[in-house]
Amino acid sequence: MTTTAVSTGVAVRLEEVSRRFGTVQALDGLDLDLAPGELVALLGPSGCGKTTALRILAGLEDADSGRILVGGKDVAGVPVNRRDMGMVFQAYSLFPHLTAAENVEFGLRLRRQSAAARRRRALEMLELVGIGTHAARFPQQLSGGQQQRVALARALAIQPQVLLLDEPLSALDAKVRLQLRDEIRRIQLEVGTTTLFVTHDQEEALALADRVGVMQAGRLEQIGSPEDIYRNPATPFVASFVGLSNRLAGVLGADGVSVLGTPLPVLNASVAPGPVEALVRPESVDLTADPLADARVVAVSFLGPLARVTVSLPDETLVVAQVSSARLADLPPGTAVRVTLLPIPVVVSSPR
Amino acid sequence: MSRRLRDLLGVVPFFVFVGVFLVIPTLVVAIGAFLGDDGRATLDNVTALADGYIVQAFVRSIVLSAVTAILGAVIGALLGYALVTAEPDSTVRRVVTSACGVLAQFGGVTLAFAFMATIGLSGFVTLFLRDSLGVDIFAGGVWLYDLPGLVLVYTYFQIPLMVIVFLPALDGIRPQWREATESLGGSTWYYWRRVAGPLLAPAFIGSTLLLFANAFSAYATAAALVSQGSPIVPLQIRSALTSEVLLGRENVGKAMALGMVVVVAVVMALYALLQRRTSRWLD
Ligand SMILES: Nc1ncnc2c1ncn2[C@@H]1O[C@H](COP(=O)(O)OP(=O)(O)OP(=O)(O)O)[C@@H](O)[C@H]1O
Numbered sequence A: 001m002t003t004t005a006v007s008t009g010v011a012v013r014l015e016e017v018s019r020r021f022g023t024v025q026a027l028d029g030l031d032l033d034l035a036p037g038e039l040v041a042l043l044g045p046s047g048c049g050k051t052t053a054l055r056i057l058a059g060l061e062d063a064d065s066g067r068i069l070v071g072g073k074d075v076a077g078v079p080v081n082r083r084d085m086g087m088v089f090q091a092y093s094l095f096p097h098l099t100a101a102e103n104v105e106f107g108l109r110l111r112r113q114s115a116a117a118r119r120r121r122a123l124e125m126l127e128l129v130g131i132g133t134h135a136a137r138f139p140q141q142l143s144g145g146q147q148q149r150v151a152l153a154r155a156l157a158i159q160p161q162v163l164l165l166d167e168p169l170s171a172l173d174a175k176v177r178l179q180l181r182d183e184i185r186r187i188q189l190e191v192g193t194t195t196l197f198v199t200h201d202q203e204e205a206l207a208l209a210d211r212v213g214v215m216q217a218g219r220l221e222q223i224g225s226p227e228d229i230y231r232n233p234a235t236p237f238v239a240s241f242v243g244l245s246n247r248l249a250g251v252l253g254a255d256g257v258s259v260l261g262t263p264l265p266v267l268n269a270s271v272a273p274g275p276v277e278a279l280v281r282p283e284s285v286d287l288t289a290d291p292l293a294d295a296r297v298v299a300v301s302f303l304g305p306l307a308r309v310t311v312s313l314p315d316e317t318l319v320v321a322q323v324s325s326a327r328l329a330d331l332p333p334g335t336a337v338r339v340t341l342l343p344i345p346v347v348v349s350s351p352r
Numbered sequence B: 001m002s003r004r005l006r007d008l009l010g011v012v013p014f015f016v017f018v019g020v021f022l023v024i025p026t027l028v029v030a031i032g033a034f035l036g037d038d039g040r041a042t043l044d045n046v047t048a049l050a051d052g053y054i055v056q057a058f059v060r061s062i063v064l065s066a067v068t069a070i071l072g073a074v075i076g077a078l079l080g081y082a083l084v085t086a087e088p089d090s091t092v093r094r095v096v097t098s099a100c101g102v103l104a105q106f107g108g109v110t111l112a113f114a115f116m117a118t119i120g121l122s123g124f125v126t127l128f129l130r131d132s133l134g135v136d137i138f139a140g141g142v143w144l145y146d147l148p149g150l151v152l153v154y155t156y157f158q159i160p161l162m163v164i165v166f167l168p169a170l171d172g173i174r175p176q177w178r179e180a181t182e183s184l185g186g187s188t189w190y191y192w193r194r195v196a197g198p199l200l201a202p203a204f205i206g207s208t209l210l211l212f213a214n215a216f217s218a219y220a221t222a223a224a225l226v227s228q229g230s231p232i233v234p235l236q237i238r239s240a241l242t243s244e245v246l247l248g249r250e251n252v253g254k255a256m257a258l259g260m261v262v263v264v265a266v267v268m269a270l271y272a273l274l275q276r277r278t279s280r281w282l283d
């Protein structure tokens, strides 16, 4: 298979983009940068403005204020059909009266390519997304996952400057979702198109993206590599939205927060010293069986090589710890355990 | 009682209904069309269909139905489109669709009287125009009670019917298709030509055929509006069945009815064909 050169990617920049719908501030000064060829996932809870951001970039929606630069050029006033962006929607976006191949050819026809060239390119794209044998089928004769593959092929066939995907996997069942997720990444790396991928599934975002942007209420809370977002969340919102966190009472002092008697480094500033809540990852919690300890195992869930153990502290606070499954034998429910925290940096928030 | 028997009993009312109101009348018409006054088989009634006035009535009926079907289809489709672009479950849409349901079903006769009361010979609009503005809308003849009047009144109940039968097709059109077209570089015109047009065409033509059949077989509206002469087939049948001057026209009436059954059957067959095509794409 030919690698269509990584040079197709362009830089994309959203500057202070705001958009209001009636009383809802869908975007509130969003800043976002995509490097050429990069895949950025926008992650956030429902209604935080992810789709709005993507649609404004596509030109399907107008911003009230702010600038959008694609390849350094301001695209204000450029209509959707001149923006040269490939889009994949959540579902049902294929033209039902056209076959898979005709769907992929649609944009090429608009670019006045010859029938033979269109045909060739369409088949090549369908091969790329792994359904070359289904070229003659109508969308109704394809499964949801296959339809999304065709939609991806259709969007990529026109060699767009930017690829926009709005929850393209959310209508699929779990197994297909995982498989297609990996393929989207493989294909995106192969064609090198700058890509914005919108999702509310954190696992998807972390698995797929070069960088993950976590949004809340129309703004970007934090953007960084998946590992960075997970390990060094900048705010309590990011820490609780991405991955699991225990909310444990602590006391914030000059050199860290003390939780369950253990001093931990703090990631975020701007919280007043005194009583706080610390967001502690399950993998930062360690358990030791100890008949003299006063915490008790209340539940165990097996996750393959790892397991989650829920422990009740004397004050009835529940703490979730992640341990190797090999240790489960020593930790049946009812076991008295000592809870210790690893000195991994945490985010703190004012107590609720 | 076996389960099967009970299931069969359940559908008895349906078959009784269909039998009493569809099969028996059709048989009466079909058989009567080939019987003479003396009860013997004859082709006289059917050949009488070639009489000038009957042919004319058929032509007028077909023209009336075609014109009002096309007018109703175009206007109704535009109205339907305006409705689907509004909020899907807005009050406007609910009110308009239920109003359309009522108008399409029961509107004809009511409308006929409403038109007579407003722009009839002594309707208040007519009188106002004549007395105050000196405009006589019937200067060229009393068209309201003839074919042009029927076109006007029929169109009024064709439009709501079109809205009702075409709305599901419009609802089946997904906004993503337009956005996908645009993102792939297509204009609005291209979208209508290559996507929405081809997708809606079968439903549009099918609905137009339905409107045609609806107008072609309508009787009450015409009967309410037209009291002199019988410009269209249903009114010809009325006069054939009730005429006291000409006896023995009853079976000619049945022959005309048979002719109508044939026309409607052809139209409905076309309609069924088109429905099969659309359902392959939508939903
Ligand atoms: N066309 C619109 N008219 C009115 N309000 C809108 C419109 N589009 C979006 N909104 C509102 O703007 C806010 C952001 O919407 P948006 O669709 O961008 O959220 P999202 O992050 O994509 O959410 P989801 O995960 O549910 O798709 C929401 O409160 C939504 O109700």
Ligand SMILES: [Mg+2]
Residues within 6 Å of the ligand: A050, A051, A052
């Ligand atoms: Mg969305």
